[in-house]
Amino acid sequence: MIIKLIAIILALAIITMAIIAVTNKKLVVSIVAAGVVSLFASVFYLLLAAPDVAMTEAAIGSGLTTIIFFYVLNKIKKDRQDNV
Amino acid sequence: MFKKIFIFIVLAGFAAILLNSLSLFNPDQQLNEIATRYADKGPEEVGAANLVTAVIVTYRGLDTLGEVTILFLAASIIGFFLKLKLEDEKVPRKVRKASEILETASKIITPVIFLFGIYVFINGHLTPGGGFQGGAIIASGLVLMLLANPVKKVNHTIISVVESISGFSFVILGIIGIFLAGGFLDNDYFGLGTFGELLSAGAIPVIYIFIGLKVGSELSGIVSNLQETQKEEI
Numbered sequence: 001m002i003i004k005l006i007a008i009i010l011a012l013a014i015i016t017m018a019i020i021a022v023t024n025k026k027l028v029v030s031i032v033a034a035g036v037v038s039l040f041a042s043v044f045y046l047l048l049a050a051p052d053v054a055m056t057e058a059a060i061g062s063g064l065t066t067i068i069f070f071y072v073l074n075k076i077k078k079d080r081q082d083n084v
Numbered sequence: 085m086f087k088k089i090f091i092f093i094v095l096a097g098f099a100a101i102l103l104n105s106l107s108l109f110n111p112d113q114q115l116n117e118i119a120t121r122y123a124d125k126g127p128e129e130v131g132a133a134n135l136v137t138a139v140i141v142t143y144r145g146l147d148t149l150g151e152v153t154i155l156f157l158a159a160s161i162i163g164f165f166l167k168l169k170l171e172d173e174k175v176p177r178k179v180r181k182a183s184e185i186l187e188t189a190s191k192i193i194t195p196v197i198f199l200f201g202i203y204v205f206i207n208g209h210l211t212p213g214g215g216f217q218g219g220a221i222i223a224s225g226l227v228l229m230l231l232a233n234p235v236k237k238v239n240h241t242i243i244s245v246v247e248s249i250s251g252f253s254f255v256i257l258g259i260i261g262i263f264l265a266g267g268f269l270d271n272d273y274f275g276l277g278t279f280g281e282l283l284s285a286g287a288i289p290v291i292y293i294f295i296g297l298k299v300g301s302e303l304s305g306i307v308s309n310l311q312e313t314q315k316e317e318i
Contacts, residue, residue: 051212
């Protein structure tokens, strides 16, 4: 019962964060929101008894992908300023 | 205006398809044929306490080899394109210094993260996790190190040597399996050992160590390539 409640709260949080990631005007906020989606999803996988997938999602989805997006965002900003 | 209506029509179509398949969804009450085979015969044939590892490394070992190859291709393509950019300018980067807390904490935590990653892939056949997860954890430790010290240079020679040797050994171990065991990437070389011990499950721990080193060095290579081609402060 309590696990179902946690799962529903997690699902709502994932959907909220995904909407923020899509609609927010600032790219930095979008990247962080996408990372949080992965973090909540990894907890969800743990509840669904898939610890292997949860570890992958936490390390790659919310850790490495977020930092790579930030690096790429920084590169794109630099290129844009050069062109203007 | 017409474009927005069109988008809504497409979205409604997707919703109709998904709702339809949701109403038809009927969860299985028992394992299907292949899963039953793996669950029943897995422990005695492969000897790994973690059944996911038994499937990934032995039964579906060829798929894992393909995945590692795809990851290698992605890493080398990223490195290739960033290298072209790097040669235009040799201006040293201006970076903001990391805070005292981050610097000190990273010195303490980074070795522990590396150790945890190694633990995860050595124990891949006993506990959840394995080569891919352990490699990703090692790469996240490298990210923390680079955040604390943004101008640090990572030695690319070590990364490529470790990466090549592990990939090569993975394939060699698979080929040894053809002669000593049942087929390509079969793990039963000299008996399986006691079920549930660290030195058990034949060649699985060795194969997973190589997969872990390969994935870790590939992801570290991607991150450090991106970090070196940054020019301004982040």
